[in-house]
Amino acid sequence: MELNIQLYNDEGTEWDDFVTSQLESTNYHQYGWRKVVEQSFGHKTFYLEARNAGNDICGVLPLVHMKSRLFGNFLVSLPFFNYGGVLFNESKFGDALLKHAETILDKIGADHVELRHIYNQQHDLATKQHKVTMILDLMNDVETQWKALDAKVRNQVRKAEKSGLTTVMGHLELLDGFYEVFCRNMRDLGTPVYGKEFFRNILETFPDTTRIISVTLEGKPVASGLLTWFKDVLEVPWASSISDYREMCPNNLLYWDAIKFAIGNGARKFDFGRSTPGEGTFRFKKQWGAKPVQLYWQYLLKDGEKLPELNPKNPKYDLAIKIWQRLPLAVANTFGPRIVKDIP
Template structure:
């Protein structure tokens, strides 16, 4: 640990203690038992936890320095342009007073103007919440943190779910990989999640699920999943060298079957959906409606692309790509099982990486995987590095974590039966089910 990092921790600790003092002084101006009093208590708990964490970090450094027997290599400073912007974590602490409101209408111009100047994922923009509302009928809300001058300090968008099958709950943000609070202040992000506890009673929810890549925001979380991120070289030639002989041999075997690649938008939607829905049936998973993907392609504020691989004029592999600044992400991809035996999935991913380089993206996001699972290892072989996910759960004390996913044993029979259905039937009834599965 460098002296610079120790100095940063000491400065952070000083800032946190100043913030605690500022909060303590505000208790004189509020009535005990009031909403304002409870908000200050919550803020005091958060800042006290932060102080404990910082002091623990300093103690661990002292211990490590005392135990070190060899000189460590100096740590390399990482420039912000070396990492995908949406994976940067806030390090600042807000020292002043603030409040958090529940906003029933999440489409606030002031909120989206705030996002224009702050780090956020592509899924925090209003286009995504509108898609969720129009395509699936779910209502969204916004937790908004503001200072005493009503300036926005951060926000947390949440979508409300209600069904007889899965009950009532909220998610930030459903159907995709990234959600959670947005603020340049770490303690504001923490406070937003803590405040979501009020939603349980207000909307009669069983739980609130917050999908984030930021650590240390709330005590109850799971960290089984990670995004796999590849730093792209500047040329395909450089990528080819990086991939290694074994990997190259796998995707080059596919060329014996003369696959054809098509890149486009709406004109490839039918081919994409044919492959995607077929694969979802084989996995035992209800499929999204085709209109959902059409709506994404139609949205001018979302940089989307379809890529389809054909064999003998039939689509066999397909991917839905979303670009955002310097990152190209693949939220949805499928290959028909018979074509997978011909290495078409490997070949498709190699073409996608070429496309990403040609389009001048700096990073390729392979998407989310359970750590050490098959898909995780598949992505790792391309050179991708894991970026930890933290899924936070706000729920009544003592309640078991929700498992609305294929790993839940009670869904095994349903999954097995779904795999036996004809694809046309799954396309018909699948959308009415998947809308309730975030």
């Protein structure tokens, strides 16, 4: 048989070897994220592989099944993260993987498959282009990078330092402080928070390619972020700060020291993460010199099915967000993980 599609359930080495070999692969195509999702949220996963006549992997498609009364029944590649989707070295393998995904869709009775592509690989699929990721091309050394920054950004970093803020870089030993800041920030935004075990699982699964960076004032974390890297790209998928300290510019110090770490670690690109063009986070990232790269969220839909609108900008969630922002922090932290596990 020239082409074979099947579920991959091995230990991950062959999968990761293929992922690493592909130019369009992302951090989240790595097999370890399957363990993170399953252990953190309990979702069923379908990791599909395509093999050629020589039994070599020529394509992969990681899928997570999410089903709840509140948010619906669907497959995502990948939820909770910025990227995913189908990865292949020849289009015939990608087409076969998507066809098999449709078979799974029908079998489990789900409504759609969401593919979070950073490249528009499948031109015939329904597509959303509502988000971009902000990428900064890094210089070869810290001094050159500093000089390339906008003068306003440099002044904000200096202000943070003069305000007595300092940074610390670490790993699991900084998780509690990171999570405390993260919970406060997410409650204030009106968004249910992930459980701490989600971040612990990430750090334990990828001990050599993750770090926590925290900005502290007199030993207390006031801003914190989780760094992860793959190939020559370092990303900050989760970063938060306490609004009470905004005037001290802790976010600016956090990102500058993260950029310095990225350069020292050999990264060529710094990924600020996804944003909606024109909004506040987009402008913050743009001031660092980051450029928008279009994201393509593509869908396999059942006949007659509309594109999903499961996002905080949907007006039907306005009241829920306002209520959540008023919850005591302890209440938000207790119930948040039970809700957010079903939000992709």
